[in-house]
Every structure is written in C-alpha cells, then in structure tokens.
Amino acid sequence: MEEVIYNKVTPQLIQEFKKIIPGKVHEKEEINEDYFHDEMPIYGKGIPEVVIEATNTEDIAAIVKLCFxxxxxxxxxxxxxxxxxxxxxLHGGVLIDMSKMNKILDYDMENFVVRVEPGVLLNTLAEDAKNQGLLYPPDPGEKFATLGGNVSTNAGGMRAVKYGCTRDYVRAMTVVLPTGEIIHLGASVSKTSTGYSLIHLMIGSEGTLGIITELTLKVIPAPKETISLIVPFENLKDCIGAVPKIFMAGLKPQALEFMEKEIVLSSERYLGKNVFPKEVEGVNIGAYLLITFDGDRMDLLEELSEQAAEVVLEEGAVDVLVADTPVKKKDAWEARSTFLEAIEAETKLLDECDVVVPVNQIPTYLSFVKSLEDQYDFAIKSFGHAGDGNLHIYACANEMEEEEFKRQVAEFMDIIYKKAAECGGLISGEHGIGSGKMEYLAAFAGETSMRLMKGIKEVFDPKMILNPGKICYKL
Structure with a gap:
C-alpha cells in the first residue's frame, strides 16, 4: 500500500464539526491531557487536534464522513x-469520546438481552442487571471501563473460566464504518450461519475497523448464591499446580484466580486493610488461589466448597478459608480487583503483558518467567486468571532511567512472548495489541496471518483513517 499522508484539521472543518454537534467540539487548550494517553503511558502519548463528545450514531457518521x-x-x-x-x-486528528453515550436503552426479558450505548460502564450495567434479577457475566478487572471498550478488546475477566469472554455475550451492534456508512450486525438470536461473521470480526478489533455506537448484549438469570474460598500455599508452584486438579474433580468455579504474596501486600497497603493470611501455623505463605462458586442453593455450594477444599489440601494448600458472608466476599474480591491500582500507586515505571497459555502449562511458564528476574533491574509481579491460563505479568521499577527500563523490558517481553508461544499460548488474552504490542504480534503471527489482517484493514478502511497505527498496520 502507498504511504499514508494525513491532513491537518482546518478551522473550516472545525466549524463543520460544530454545526453537527454544537457545544461538543473541543480544540487546543480545551483538550484535557488525560486524552493524550491511556492507563499505560509507557507506550507513548498522542495529542489529538480535536476532541468531540459523541451524542448519537448519525452525528458520529457525519463526523467520520467528513474526516474520510x-x-x-x-x-x-x-x-x-x-x-x-x-x-x-498517535497521528493527531479527531478523537471521538464515546463515554457520554452511556444510556442503558432497554431489556428484552423474553430473549434475555439488553440494549446499551457503548459508553455505559461495566459496573453500571452489572448493578442495573442485578436489580433486574439478571447477570451480565463478563467481569473484567476494570469495572469502570466502557462496554464499547470491552467489546473492542474482547475483554475476558474473572468469570471467563465458567461463562466465557465478552465475545460470547455480543448479539448485535450498530457500527459506523471509516467511510461514514452505518451498518447493523447480528440479531437477538443465539445462533447464526449467515455468511461471514462480520460482528465477530468487529469484536476485538480495537476501533480499527469501525466505531461501535450501540450494543445488544446477552444476559442470564442471576445465580442466587455465591461462596468464595481463599486458599494459601507456601509457594507459587504448588498453588498453580492445584488448578488442573480442580477441573479434573469435576468442579466448575465461577472464578479461579491466582496471586503472589507481593501483589497481595501491595493491594492491602493500597486498601489499608489485611484480608489474606501471611502465615499459617508457622508456614510463610507465598501464593494464593481465590475461588468462587455460584448457584441457586447454598447447601450445594457448601458441598462444592468441601470437595474443592479436599482437592487443594491434597495438592499442598496450607489452609482453606471460607468467605461466605457479604463482607468477607467483598473484602477478598476488592483486594483482587485493585491489583493494578495498587501497582500503579507504588511504581514509577510500569509495563505489562497478559499472555494466555494452556492451564497445564501455567506452572512451567511462570517458573520460567520468575527465573529471569535476576537478569534485570526491575521487579516482576504476577497474578491472573488461573482457570483459563490468562496471566498478568508486570515489570515494575522506581530507580531506573526510563530509556534503560524500556530497553530491558523490550528484551524481557520478547523472551517471555516466545516462551508463551512454545507453551502453546497466545500473546494477549484480553488486553489486546494496540500500538504497544504490534511488533510482538508480527513476530508471533507470521507473515501470512499479518498479510490477511492487513488486507482486512484495507477493505474496511481504504484510507487508513480509523485508529491508525494499531494492531497490524504500523505507519
């Protein structure tokens, strides 16, 4: 493809934008610096020339058509x-802020779907669905992300082990294409064999193929009861080694998380409360499993918990603590949910990966990653979704120069991504590729797959205007 050359936003164009969405167009010093980066600023910043607060599908289409x-x-x-x-x-231009399109439009109780705008927060839908006696199963750690963002990255989260990822709950969507055309994909049905699945191509495309302006999402009847187990182990190897045994025993946890002691300590410092035991009967604890079961009867959940306790104790667990009250469950999962915030609060330089490997390869993979720590000047912290093999590995430093940190981390990431591939895994389970992981994707996917991905991008976006420089097309 020929070199892509973008134009600057002219004063005349800005006036056209203001005619379409009066009072929602911002430029120059009106643009908040928060728009310059995401939660991982190590990948660089970009300054948009204009920020427009989206209001509806038609207005977005008109804006995009002008940009095209x-x-x-x-x-x-x-x-x-x-x-x-x-x-x-990364290349200036127009940033469209979707967060103000945040209405839950309606529920269809007969077909178990909810229709929402893309700016609805995950937490907002979770609470609203709960009030309807329903559950929206996807449960990414960042509860204040938008649903449009969740769909754009195919976010997974802690309940994926039982219920699947965001992709499994998207029934339909409205999308503005890079040309300004509006299309409707999918329907309120549970199966389809109707041509190429464009809706599944859009899911996980990170805003590079189209702008999602409305979603129809599957919901399910909410389970009436939940029970959680905190399971301390002396070391990480035994902790992760117990995970396959839980599945082999026929148990079906709603969530199954692992965490190292250091990340737990960071979280508890951040929250100002102690939740997880650090020593049990003279044994220093090095890692934990956090397991939740859900269902409609507490007696059955207690039975499941007893079976799970027998399994993990046989595999080396030091103890099994039952969180069966609302306060105990809240404290345990609040600690887990704040891991990233806790790391950010204590770390000046931060990078991360979210590889996914087969569950039986988790111990091998994590042991390999930990073995590299002495080779670098940064600390390595890890936690993740033990039930589905999605691991969050963080490189953390406070005393390093940024350029040296980036150099060492690039080498480290290259090594651990290659190891993930050797273990039969993939380089991202839920965070996506963006601009920060493009080189690793190219090395992992290979020439043919990258050619196909670039070809898809060219068909949807012939002028390369939509979220350029992400996933597969480095400009």
Whole structure:
C-alpha cells in the first residue's frame, strides 16, 4: 500500500464539526491531557487536534464522513482504561469520546438481552442487571471501563473460566464504518450461519475497523448464591499446580484466580486493610488461589466448597478459608480487583503483558518467567486468571532511567512472548495489541496471518483513517 499522508484539521472543518454537534467540539487548550494517553503511558502519548463528545450514531457518521473525505485520522475512545495504547491519537486528528453515550436503552426479558450505548460502564450495567434479577457475566478487572471498550478488546475477566469472554455475550451492534456508512450486525438470536461473521470480526478489533455506537448484549438469570474460598500455599508452584486438579474433580468455579504474596501486600497497603493470611501455623505463605462458586442453593455450594477444599489440601494448600458472608466476599474480591491500582500507586515505571497459555502449562511458564528476574533491574509481579491460563505479568521499577527500563523490558517481553508461544499460548488474552504490542504480534503471527489482517484493514478502511497505527498496520 502507498504511504499514508494525513491532513491537518482546518478551522473550516472545525466549524463543520460544530454545526453537527454544537457545544461538543473541543480544540487546543480545551483538550484535557488525560486524552493524550491511556492507563499505560509507557507506550507513548498522542495529542489529538480535536476532541468531540459523541451524542448519537448519525452525528458520529457525519463526523467520520467528513474526516474520510479530508484524510483526517479518527480515534474512538471510551474511558481510556486500556493498557496497550489503543485509544491514543498517535497521528493527531479527531478523537471521538464515546463515554457520554452511556444510556442503558432497554431489556428484552423474553430473549434475555439488553440494549446499551457503548459508553455505559461495566459496573453500571452489572448493578442495573442485578436489580433486574439478571447477570451480565463478563467481569473484567476494570469495572469502570466502557462496554464499547470491552467489546473492542474482547475483554475476558474473572468469570471467563465458567461463562466465557465478552465475545460470547455480543448479539448485535450498530457500527459506523471509516467511510461514514452505518451498518447493523447480528440479531437477538443465539445462533447464526449467515455468511461471514462480520460482528465477530468487529469484536476485538480495537476501533480499527469501525466505531461501535450501540450494543445488544446477552444476559442470564442471576445465580442466587455465591461462596468464595481463599486458599494459601507456601509457594507459587504448588498453588498453580492445584488448578488442573480442580477441573479434573469435576468442579466448575465461577472464578479461579491466582496471586503472589507481593501483589497481595501491595493491594492491602493500597486498601489499608489485611484480608489474606501471611502465615499459617508457622508456614510463610507465598501464593494464593481465590475461588468462587455460584448457584441457586447454598447447601450445594457448601458441598462444592468441601470437595474443592479436599482437592487443594491434597495438592499442598496450607489452609482453606471460607468467605461466605457479604463482607468477607467483598473484602477478598476488592483486594483482587485493585491489583493494578495498587501497582500503579507504588511504581514509577510500569509495563505489562497478559499472555494466555494452556492451564497445564501455567506452572512451567511462570517458573520460567520468575527465573529471569535476576537478569534485570526491575521487579516482576504476577497474578491472573488461573482457570483459563490468562496471566498478568508486570515489570515494575522506581530507580531506573526510563530509556534503560524500556530497553530491558523490550528484551524481557520478547523472551517471555516466545516462551508463551512454545507453551502453546497466545500473546494477549484480553488486553489486546494496540500500538504497544504490534511488533510482538508480527513476530508471533507470521507473515501470512499479518498479510490477511492487513488486507482486512484495507477493505474496511481504504484510507487508513480509523485508529491508525494499531494492531497490524504500523505507519
């Protein structure tokens, strides 16, 4: 493809934008610096020339059509909680803030779907669905991300082990294409064999193929009861080694998380409360499993918990603590949910990866990663979704120069991504590629797959204006 050359946003174009969405167009010093980066600023910053607060599908289409005609980059953005630089204006242009399109439109109780705008926060839908006696199963750690962002990265989360990822709950969507055309994908049905699945191509595309302006999402009847287990182990190897045994025993946890002691200590310092035991009967604890079961009867959950306790104790657990009250469950999962915030609060330089490997390869993979720590000047912290093999590995430093940190981390990431591939895994389970992981994707996917991905991008976005420089097309 020929070199892509973008035009600047002219004063005349800005006036056209203001005619379409009066009072929602911001430029120059009106633009908040929060728009310059996402939650992982190590991947760089980008300054949009214009920020427009989206209001509805038709207005977005009109804005995008003008940008297409004038070769202006367009970047859709939700809450900005991404971790790969995906919602950053690397080439200037127009950033469309989708967060104000935040209405829950309606529930269809007969077909068990809910229709929402893309700026609705995950936490907002979770609470609203709960009030309807329903559950929206996807449960990414960042509860204040937008649903549009979740769909754009195919976010997974802690309940994926039982219920699947965001992809499994998207029934339909409305999308504005890079040309300004509006299309409707999917329907309120549970199966389809109707041509190429464009809706599944859009899911996980990180705003590079289209701008999602409405979603129809599957919901399910909410389970009436939950029970959680905190399971301390002396070391990480035994902790992870117990995970396959839980599944082999026929148990089906709603969530199954692992965490090292250091990350737990960071979280508890951040929250100002102690939740997890650090020593049990003279044994120093090095790692933990956090397991939740859900269902409609507490007696059955207690039975499941007893079976799980027998399994993990046989595999080396030091103890099994039952969180069966609302306060205990809240404390345990609040600690887990704040891991990233806790790391950020204590760390000046931060990078991360979210590889996914087969569950039986987790111990091998994590042992390999930990063996590298002495080779670098940064600390390595890890936690993740033990039930589905999605691991969050953080490189953390406070005393290093940024350029040296980046150099060492690039080498480290290259090594551990290659090891993930050797273990039969993939380089991202839920965070996506954005701009920060493009080189690793190219090395992992290979020439043919990258050619196909680039070809898809060219078909959807012939002028390369939509979220350029992300996933597969480095400009």
């Amino acid at each position: 005609e004038n070769n202006i980059p367009v970047i859709p953005r939700g809450a900005g909680t991404g971790l790969t630089g995906a919602a950053v204006a």
